[in-house]
Amino acid sequence: MKKYWASLKQRGTELSKEQKAAFVLLMFLGLGGVVLGFFSFGANLRRPFELQLARYTGEQFLTSSQREAAEIEASKTRDTDGDGLMDYDETYVFKTSAFLGDTDSDGIDDKTEVYAGQDPNCPEGKDCGRVIASADDAGDIGASPTDLLTSLPGQTYQGIENVNLNSEEDLIGFFTSMSTEDMRAALEQAGVPAADLEQIDDETLRQVFLDAVTQAANSGQFSALANQLQGQLEEVPVETTPAPETETTP
Known part of the structure; x- marks a missing residue:
């Protein structure tokens, strides 16, 4: 056995420099082939999917916010109804329809009315008042609660001489008990135009x-409102029932 290993050792030492260089080169090429084969194998696995993606011509996947931003950007250069106004301007600036060239159907296209300083949402020759459909649209009614108190019709105070105003709830409850007609009358007397009402x-x-009343109470005006309302109640004439006449016998 020892002789065998000694012979192998002797043979190894007998390799020339060229043989040793060839052996190292062969090992290097072998390892390089393994590495390149690994990467090539991965590329071959991905290739079918990459080809499918390259051939896909459908809509690009976008999130909802990305789609909205893309649509807004596209509307800046798109004129759907062909009236000369970009969809973006019609939707966000002039508040006209991006699908109707003449939003108010008065025979004059939106662009002509805009450049003429007219309202493209109101037919020519008509007075288009702003219809108030909700409390948010109504906004500020233009009258303070104090003005409303002094403007309430006299009949509003009849029969409520014993109203107690010890809290904000009492004050709000008093106004809640009012009829809609009294509210309209108070607002009109306080200066709100009848056309708006x-x-x-x-x-x-x-x-x-x-x-308006709740906001005033919450903002610290409760005392002033309660005092003024109490003063109004004190001024209400108390209806007295005349005593029945007693018949006197002669």
């Missing part, structure tokens, strides 16, 4: 009226 339905008007 006609555009507000009863439910919305009542909500706006009570919101």
